[in-house]
Amino acid sequence: MGFCIEVRGDFACFTRPEMKVERVSYDVITPSAARSLFEAILWKPAIEWRIRKIEVLNPIRWFNLRRNELGTVIPMGSVKTAQNKGRGNLAAYIEEDRQQRASLLLRDVAYRIHADFVLTERAGPHDNAGKFAEMFRRRAAKGQCVNQPYLGTREFACEFRLVESEQQLEQPIAENMNLGWMLFDLDFSEPTNPMPLFFNAQMQQGVIEVPLRSSEEVRG
Helix, strand or coil: CCCEEEEEEECCCCCCCCCCCCCCCCCCCHHHHHHHHHHHHHHHCEEEEEEEEEEEEECCCCCEEEEEECCCCCCCCHHHHHHHHHCCCCCCCCCCCCCEEEEEEEEEEEEEEEEEEEEECCCCCCHHHHHCCCHHHHHHHCCCCCCCCCCCCCCCCEEEEEECCCCCCCCCCCCEEECCCCCCEEEECCCCCCEEEEEEEEECCCCEEEECCCCCCCCC
């Protein structure tokens, strides 16, 4: 049972994990970022979204941005301590820990993303695929979402629409490109130490076929 949504945004950043200091985006949306878009519309413990195909609708365009960022984050231990005690110092001041970083971002992006889902071990006796499929279609058609969908980072919100018919659709860009090893998703088998998974992404006439996670094409 497949579903398709079309997403558009002014800016996007699908950060390469190997870049530790400067933010550099992949050329196109990653499967993990695409999965988060579907989860923003419908997330249930009983289902797991699988991205099957990505169509790139706009030419790949880049721009550089230099901006101020906070150099540190508040430790989770401090947050838990404050929660338990009901008080604590959780403040962070940009004036004291300002860092200027450059980013290589995407602009004016548009993708058509195809996905399906499978029921997980957490599905209950009253859960079934038809029930969740109808929930997703109804929510996506109305533009409803659990949280605001975004393109890589939360500051880059995007629009989305449900694609119900493949007639009279905009054609993907007519480009072939070897995108190299791209982040597929994170393996949360060990929740405290999630490990990245990668696949060798190829774009043919603007279309990227995404393998199943269980296939040999996906490697840790």
